[in-house]
Amino acid sequence: MKKLLIHIKKDIKLTESEEHYLQSKVVQRTFLKGQYILQAGDVCKNQTFIYSGKVRTFYLDNNGNEHIIAFGIENWWVGDICSFVTQTPAEFNTQCLEKTTVVQISYEDMEQLYDEIPKLERYFRIIIQTAYGNMSKRVIRNHSMTAKERYLLFINSFPETAQRVPQYMIASYLGITKEFLSNIRKQISEEIKS
Amino acid sequence: MKKLLIHIKKDIKLTESEEHYLQSKVVQRTFLKGQYILQAGDVCKNQTFIYSGKVRTFYLDNNGNEHIIAFGIENWWVGDICSFVTQTPAEFNTQCLEKTTVVQISYEDMEQLYDEIPKLERYFRIIIQTAYGNMSKRVIRNHSMTAKERYLLFINSFPETAQRVPQYMIASYLGITKEFLSNIRKQISEEIKS
DNA sequence: CGTCTATTTGAATGTACTCAAAAGCGGTGG
DNA sequence: CCACCGCTTTTGAGTACATTCAAATAGACG
Numbered sequence: 001m002k003k004l005l006i007h008i009k010k011d012i013k014l015t016e017s018e019e020h021y022l023q024s025k026v027v028q029r030t031f032l033k034g035q036y037i038l039q040a041g042d043v044c045k046n047q048t049f050i051y052s053g054k055v056r057t058f059y060l061d062n063n064g065n066e067h068i069i070a071f072g073i074e075n076w077w078v079g080d081i082c083s084f085v086t087q088t089p090a091e092f093n094t095q096c097l098e099k100t101t102v103v104q105i106s107y108e109d110m111e112q113l114y115d116e117i118p119k120l121e122r123y124f125r126i127i128i129q130t131a132y133g134n135m136s137k138r139v140i141r142n143h144s145m146t147a148k149e150r151y152l153l154f155i156n157s158f159p160e161t162a163q164r165v166p167q168y169m170i171a172s173y174l175g176i177t178k179e180f181l182s183n184i185r186k187q188i189s190e191e192i193k194s
Numbered sequence: 195m196k197k198l199l200i201h202i203k204k205d206i207k208l209t210e211s212e213e214h215y216l217q218s219k220v221v222q223r224t225f226l227k228g229q230y231i232l233q234a235g236d237v238c239k240n241q242t243f244i245y246s247g248k249v250r251t252f253y254l255d256n257n258g259n260e261h262i263i264a265f266g267i268e269n270w271w272v273g274d275i276c277s278f279v280t281q282t283p284a285e286f287n288t289q290c291l292e293k294t295t296v297v298q299i300s301y302e303d304m305e306q307l308y309d310e311i312p313k314l315e316r317y318f319r320i321i322i323q324t325a326y327g328n329m330s331k332r333v334i335r336n337h338s339m340t341a342k343e344r345y346l347l348f349i350n351s352f353p354e355t356a357q358r359v360p361q362y363m364i365a366s367y368l369g370i371t372k373e374f375l376s377n378i379r380k381q382i383s384e385e386i387k388s
Numbered sequence: 389c390g391t392c393t394a395t396t397t398g399a400a401t402g403t404a405c406t407c408a409a410a411a412g413c414g415g416t417g418g
Numbered sequence: 419c420c421a422c423c424g425c426t427t428t429t430g431a432g433t434a435c436a437t438t439c440a441a442a443t444a445g446a447c448g
Contacts, residue, residue, distance in 0.1 A: 061338040069330055082327035085320070091331070114316065121315035122308065126279070128322050133276035135329040136263055137285070142336055143369035144255040147404075166426065175337035180404055182428050341436075360394065374436055376396050 001026060004049050004103050007075055011126050012119045021116055025109040031096045037078070038094040044083035046104035050076050053100025054164060057092050058172070068173040071097075071161050077127060097165065147176045148184050195220060198243050198297050201269055205320050206313045215310055219303040225290045231272070232288040238277035240298035244270050247294025248358060251286050252366070262367040265291075265355050271321060291359065341370045342378045 001023060008014065014022070028051070031037060038044050040060060055072040057080070069092060072078035083090035087107060105113065113120055141150055151174055155162040162170060167185075168178035176184075195217060202208065208216070222245070225231060232238050234254060249266040251274070263286060266272035277284035281301060299307065307314055335344055345368055349356040356364060361379075362372035370378075 059334045059338065065338065067334050067337045069334055081323055081330070085323050085327070118312045118315065121312065121319050125315050125319040125322065128319065128326055129275055129279050132322055132326040132329060133279070135326060135333065136275070139329065139332055139336070139369075140253045140261050140263055142333070143261045144253065144259065168426070175333075177405060178427075179406085179429085183404090186428080362394070371437060372395075373397085373438080377436090380396080 001028065001103060003051055003075060007049070008120075008123050011123045014117070014119070018117050018119075022113065022120075025105055025113055026103050027105075028101065028103050030099065030101045033096055033098050036093060036095050037100075037102065038080060038083075038090055038092065040091055040093050041089050043087050044080045044090045045087075046079065046106050047084060047110060048078050048094070048102045048104050050074055050078060051101040051103055053102075054097045054161075055094055055100055056097055056165075056169060057094045059092055066172055067175070068169055071158075071165065071169075071173065073161065081128070097169075142175060147174060147180065148187065150174050151181065151184055152188075195222065195297060197245055197269060201243070202314075202317050205317045208311070208313070212311050212313075216307065216314075219299055219307055220297050221299075222295065222297050224293065224295045227290055227292050230287060230289050231294075231296065232274060232277075232284055232286065234285055234287050235283050237281050238274045238284045239281075240273065240300050241278060241304060242272050242288070242296045242298050244268055244272060245295040245297055247296075248291045248355075249288055249294055250291055250359075250363060251288045253286055260366055261369070262363055265352070265359065265363075265367065267355065275322070291363075336369060341368060341374065342381065344368050345375065345378055346382075 004026065005014070005019060005022075008022075031053075037048055037055060038057075050072050052074055055078055056068050057070045057072065057078055058066045058068045060066055070078070072094070078094050080090040080092040080094070082088075083092070084107065141153070145153070151170070154170065154174060167181060171178045171181035174181070198220065199208070199213060199216075202216075225247075231242055231249060232251075244266050246268055249272055250262050251264045251266065251272055252260045252262045254260055264272070266288070272288050274284040274286040274288070276282075277286075278301065335347070339347070345364070348364065348368060361375060365372045365375035368375070
């Protein structure tokens with residue numbers, strides 16, 4: 001709970017009573033490795049802020065292939081924005097990759113919070129603007145860089161995630177097969193030798 | 195100007211005085227075909243709402259290839275969010291594809307507007323949430339669908355844009371070469387015949 | 389009609405995928 | 419301590435998807 005307040009206060013100021021009101025709307029939950037915070041087909045009823053642990057949000061296509069849209073670690077918001085804002089069934093799954101503790105705010109509480117503490121609109125606007133900017137750059141990089149370049153950028157940008165996550169999930173995040181990522185890694189290690 | 199108010203009022207209510215204050219901060223401009231609303235390297239100083247016309251936002255990579263991140267038509271906000279929110283040099287260019295009339299709000303005025311009319315935070319939060327959801331889905335589609343499938347989805351989703359924009363730009367938006375898109379179109383027309 | 393730009397064609401090439409099988413690796417139980 | 423199990427990663431051969439380059443064709447505009 002404290003981590004969330006610290007995170008929010010980086011962007012906006014809250015009075016004590018606002019803090020208390022916010023806390024009254026926030027629920028803490030813990031999930032085990034493998035458990036789903038959100039399943040595709042269900043409505044995303046909560047905004048979820050990761051307190052500790054690690055999750056992935058992925059899409060399961062018609063051929064049964066998983067496509068990871070995002071990893072989530074401490075101090076990140078996760079879920080399916082589309083589903084949450086429209087309260088329609090989600091296309092994405094959010095699954096815990098290890099024991100994960102989160103705090104959640106329900107859709108109804110979120111509406112009330114926005115009404116009672118309008119400054120929160122700003123906080124979430126800033127959060128989502130940043131996320132949108134990053135997602136745009138990701139589209140561009142997928143179109144302008146090779147898989148190898150994207151992999152190298154990934155491990156430089158997210159070294160901790162790169163180490164704590166199985167390779168086949170990194171491949172999925174990059175939009176390539178696990179076999180091809182293995183191939184790329186071989187290439188890289190051979191380049192280093194020579 | 196009226197179109198902007200109508201668009202905003204779909205999400206939030208404004209009093210007459212708020213409307214007037216907003217109008218005092220909004221500047222209308224017209225660009226000719228080919229002109230740039232924003233050039234990479236410059237700081238994105240304005241939020242831009244398209245009144246009429248058509249634009250594209252693209253990234254120019256190191257090999258000199260253009261990658262279109264978005265088209266913008268009537269009632270769309272365009273620009274480089276990253277650059278605008280951080281007031282650092284933009285990576286993207288926004289260029290008019292035909293004579294285009296826009297209304298703009300500067301960064302400083304935007305800050306004041308947010309302070310004076312906090313409800314605008316909600317409006318822009320909603321706008322950007324939707325855009326983020328769409329961009330996420332685009333990443334997933336790039337990873338889970340073939341170029342042909344993406345092309346068919348594009349012309350179904352944006353039939354008017356598909357007709358009003360040169361093919362090589364659609365190819366760029368889809369992340370493929372103009373030659374390959376031409377090939378795809380040939381395949382499709384041959385399928386229809388048989 | 390001529391010029392400029394956009395689109396199409398085709399051949400050669402490269403990047404990434406599929407499928408199948410082998411190897412590695414961590415945990416668990418005998 | 420070792421054998422086995424399940425899961426992840428690696429390997430390799432064959433293939434498919436998409437690119438590059440060069441040249442021809444088609445369209446748009448003055």
